[in-house]
Amino acid sequence: MSATTPQSGVARLAEAFAARRRPAALMPYVMGGFPTLADSLAIARACIEVGADVIELGVPYSDPLADGPVIQAAGARALAGGADLAGVLEVARAIAPEVPVVVMAYANMVLAPGAQRFLERLRIAGASGLIVPDLPLEESGRLRAIADALGIALVPLIAPTTPQRRLAQIAACARGFLYLVSVTGTTGERSLEELRYAELIAAARPHTQLPLALGFGIASAEHARAAVQAGAEGVVIGSRLVRAAEAAERPAEAVAEVLARIAEGLVR
Amino acid sequence: MAGTIEQRFGPYGGRYVPETLMPALQELEAAWSQARVDRSFQAQLSAQLSEFAGRPTPIYPARRLSEQLGWEVLLKREDLNHTGSHKLNNALGQVLLAQRMGKRRIIAETGAGQHGVATATACARCGLECVVYMGAEDVRRQRPNVQRMALLGARVVAVQAGARTLKEAVSAAIRDWVANVESTHYVIGSAVGPAPYPALVRDLQRVIGSEARAQVLERCGRLPGRVIACVGGGSNAIGIFSAFLEDAQVQLIGVEAGGEGLAGSRHGAPLTVRGRPGVLHGSLSAVLQDEEGQIREAHSVSAGLDYPGAGPEHAFLRDSGRARYVAVTDAQALAAFRKLCRLEGIIPALESAHALAWLADDAPPGELDLLCLSGRGDKDLAEVIALSEGAAGAAQGELEGR
Numbered sequence: 001m002s003a004t005t006p007q008s009g010v011a012r013l014a015e016a017f018a019a020r021r022r023p024a025a026l027m028p029y030v031m032g033g034f035p036t037l038a039d040s041l042a043i044a045r046a047c048i049e050v051g052a053d054v055i056e057l058g059v060p061y062s063d064p065l066a067d068g069p070v071i072q073a074a075g076a077r078a079l080a081g082g083a084d085l086a087g088v089l090e091v092a093r094a095i096a097p098e099v100p101v102v103v104m105a106y107a108n109m110v111l112a113p114g115a116q117r118f119l120e121r122l123r124i125a126g127a128s129g130l131i132v133p134d135l136p137l138e139e140s141g142r143l144r145a146i147a148d149a150l151g152i153a154l155v156p157l158i159a160p161t162t163p164q165r166r167l168a169q170i171a172a173c174a175r176g177f178l179y180l181v182s183v184t185g186t187t188g189e190r191s192l193e194e195l196r197y198a199e200l201i202a203a204a205r206p207h208t209q210l211p212l213a214l215g216f217g218i219a220s221a222e223h224a225r226a227a228v229q230a231g232a233e234g235v236v237i238g239s240r241l242v243r244a245a246e247a248a249e250r251p252a253e254a255v256a257e258v259l260a261r262i263a264e265g266l267v268r
Numbered sequence: 269m270a271g272t273i274e275q276r277f278g279p280y281g282g283r284y285v286p287e288t289l290m291p292a293l294q295e296l297e298a299a300w301s302q303a304r305v306d307r308s309f310q311a312q313l314s315a316q317l318s319e320f321a322g323r324p325t326p327i328y329p330a331r332r333l334s335e336q337l338g339w340e341v342l343l344k345r346e347d348l349n350h351t352g353s354h355k356l357n358n359a360l361g362q363v364l365l366a367q368r369m370g371k372r373r374i375i376a377e378t379g380a381g382q383h384g385v386a387t388a389t390a391c392a393r394c395g396l397e398c399v400v401y402m403g404a405e406d407v408r409r410q411r412p413n414v415q416r417m418a419l420l421g422a423r424v425v426a427v428q429a430g431a432r433t434l435k436e437a438v439s440a441a442i443r444d445w446v447a448n449v450e451s452t453h454y455v456i457g458s459a460v461g462p463a464p465y466p467a468l469v470r471d472l473q474r475v476i477g478s479e480a481r482a483q484v485l486e487r488c489g490r491l492p493g494r495v496i497a498c499v500g501g502g503s504n505a506i507g508i509f510s511a512f513l514e515d516a517q518v519q520l521i522g523v524e525a526g527g528e529g530l531a532g533s534r535h536g537a538p539l540t541v542r543g544r545p546g547v548l549h550g551s552l553s554a555v556l557q558d559e560e561g562q563i564r565e566a567h568s569v570s571a572g573l574d575y576p577g578a579g580p581e582h583a584f585l586r587d588s589g590r591a592r593y594v595a596v597t598d599a600q601a602l603a604a605f606r607k608l609c610r611l612e613g614i615i616p617a618l619e620s621a622h623a624l625a626w627l628a629d630d631a632p633p634g635e636l637d638l639l640c641l642s643g644r645g646d647k648d649l650a651e652v653i654a655l656s657e658g659a660a661g662a663a664q665g666e667l668e669g670r
Contacts, residue, residue, distance in 0.1 A: 062562040063435070063548065065442050066286040072429065085560055107284045108547040112561030134284045134547070159288035161449060166291070184288055185447035 008151025009128030012100045013176040016053050017211040022266040023228045025053035027213060028259055029104070029238035032057050032091050033083025034074040035251055041091045042252035043245055048099050050259045055095060056131070056236055059088050059105040066133035068188030070239040074246065085109065089125040096126030102155060102176070104131045107139070115143045119150050129153035129176045137170050144173060153177075158204055160184045160196055171207035177234060178210050182227075183217045188239045190217035197230035205231070221265030228266055237262055273301055275463040278587060280580035283462040284547045285442070292449045297464040299369050304471055309368065316360050317475065320393065321350045323357075325476075327483045327638070332611040339634045341627065342492065343614075343641045344480045346504060353617065353643030354476055354504045355386035359455055361472035363390035366453035373397045373452040377441040379406055379434035379500065380572035380619065381413025382643055383457030388422035390455075398422040401440040403433040406571045409651050431565040434500075434575045438549050458501025459579035462550030466506075466579050473507025476640060481511045484638055494519040494631075497640040498622040499539065499593065500573035502582045504642035509591060519592065522582060523626045525568035526595035536566035537595035539578050539586050548577040554586070569598035569655070570618035570648075600625040605645065605652060617643035618652070 017025055028047040032040050044055055060075035060083050067075070085105075092101045103122055110118045110132055122130060130152055135143065140154065147154040153176025158167055161184055171178060180200045183190055197214060204212055213234030214227045220240075227235045240262070241255050248254030276282055283293055303309040317323040325345045334341045346354035359376075366374060374396050378384030384400040391398035400417055404426040407414050417424050430436045438456075445454040459469040477495075484492055495512050497505035499522040512518045527535030535541075538554035546555035548563055556564040556576035568574040585591035596604075601618060604625035608616050616624060620642045627639060645652070 062430075063439055065439060065549075066446070068443070076429070079562065106547075106561075108555075108557065108563070109561040111547060111552075112544070112557065112559070133286055134550075136283060136285065136287050136290050138290075139282055139284055157287045159286070159290075161288050161291050163291055170287075181286075181288060184449060186286075186443050 010151060010153045010175055012128045013153055016100045017233060020053045023268050024232045024266050025234035026051055026263050027054045027056055027234050027236045028052050028241055029056040029058060029236055031074045031078060031242055032088030033060055033078030036081055037083060037087045039251045041094055043255045044091060044095045046252040046256035047259055050256050050263060052099055054100050054102060056102050056104055057092055059085060059109060061106040061109060064106060066186055068186040070243050071187050074242045089121060092125040092127050100128035102129035102131060103127045107132050107135045115146050119146050119152055122152055123150050129155050131155045155179050157181050167203060168207045174208055174210055177213050178204055178208055180204060180212055180214050181216045182214045187216050189219035192222060192226060197227055201231040221262050224262050224265030228268060273297055273464045273467045277581045277584035280553045280583045281463055281466060281551050283550060285462045285550045286446055288446045289449060293462055299365060300464055300468050303365055303368060313361055313364055321356050324479045325349055327480055330612050341637045341639060343639055346642045347644035351386045351389050353382040355383040355457060357475055358469050358472040359386035359390040362455040363394055367394055371453040374455055375399045375441050375444050375452055376455045376457060377401045377437040379574060381410040381647055385413050385416050387455050388417045388420035392420045400424050401427055401437040403427050403437045405432040410571055410647050413647050458503040459506045460501040460549055460577060466581055469503050470506045470510055473503050474510045476507040477511025480508060480638060488636060491515055491518050492636045492638040493634050494521055494637045496521045496623050496627060496637060498523050498619045498642060499578055499582060500575050502579040504640050506579060506581055508640045522591055522593045523623045524593060524595040525570060525573035525622060526597040527567040529597055530595055533564060534567035536568040536573050536575055538576060539582055539593035540595040551580045553580040554578045554583045569601060572619040594626055596622050596625040600629050604628050615645040616641055617645045618648045
């Protein structure tokens, strides 16, 4: 791993995983600007109250290829409401003192201002990491070099379709944690039978010392428990929370309630 | 066609996709690099192109159009290809390739419906399951093609997101592929998408240019001065251009959708307006986007050109100066559509009418032009008639008000 200062995002993420109070870190996904910017900040704060170890903060995008219908619709609504990168980074800035923030943004938004400028804005906002779901290993070298220099963890994704050799290459370039996509598909809730947690963890474990976080499809305490039993060191909960925010009169309370229930599953 | 398959065209192209798809793209690249030099595969494909698709398509000297313009124009008649457009060349090739790869399920996106019909046709012929994603707005304005796909046994999924046109159809198809990648091949319809698609589609459409080049030489004893084709994603254009790339004296002209004019945002001409390059549907290329990198909605009267991106090889050809890209408006394309009906007895696709409109309205005089008539316009009748009635109604209202 590259040289990092004690204040770097990489170090903060390492600390957060080390200091987690549950067997797996609780990592809620919050769509910035959904239903409104103020709501998304309130939702993020409510998640911290429940005990989030890391917050994944989504930047709404016009063409989110890795996302299922719930997050797609939330992003479209956030954009229609005027959400932009500056607004989402304000949310990051507000919560970053309390919890490490990993921004999730699509490649074109990262490339639009230039990778250097994009990452500098992230650093100024206090973000610890970045996930770019449509930037595979082959396209990510330059972005990773800049992120390393700025101490921001560029977190890669591993899919169920990723072969062993490729998995080793990706793991060798991973920073912060390794994000294991738990289903062959886009984001969205899944039944337990569709999930291949143990298989994925077993495939990834030999290739990295970094924490392994499972995401995509985790929507209940049962999912969370299954993830812990499979050996996950973090669970990302996305669509289920976005759906809770969508349906509620008080989005932050609704999300907190759902997240607290899922967190109860994070036991051995 | 031996040699490696391009991942990039200059800075353009690449693979900007979710990790889930990366192994499938590598598998597809390996399969195509073998198949395109495999004699038995090529023989099988070329037999299908002649026996089933009806190739070679003729070149036709458009005499009355030529008289009116004052120079000679030849039309490459892809409208006479089975299913009514050049799209079948690519669909047949990719479906054969999918069979060779052992895939049993085929998905496709479609704008005007021509690629959807071509893919449904190829699947019916090979007995494969076929699902076609189509924007709900295009389902409305290209009704006959929706009915044809259903007859051919395909399932058409109307996509409700965004502007409900081609961009969203491609996104929906990619998401389906992410979820079903192990069983499914995605037959992308244009020279866009992550590598190896832009090169794969170009290789399969090159038959247009190879035939046309030989036909023009045989007929006229020389090469054309200009080769002209419409560009949405740009598959018919790259197919005809690719056979002339080495002929430095032949000008290559790509005609994009100018929509309501390039001054506003309602057009589909990313190559012509030369904005900052961006990533759309897996590759870096010319794309319509805002300051932050949000993709803008395109607009065109022609569903097949109603797309905010263009193939990466076109962006490269533009930058290198080898090809030139221009745009014509909806109104110009509609006028050219009518003109070809009356002058030559050919009802062109609205997409192809854009190339004709540039020739009829904006082109400097030529001497021998070759224009790719990429498809026939039966699918566009309802839309053109409705727009004409709308225009006639408005004109009538204006007269009465005066």
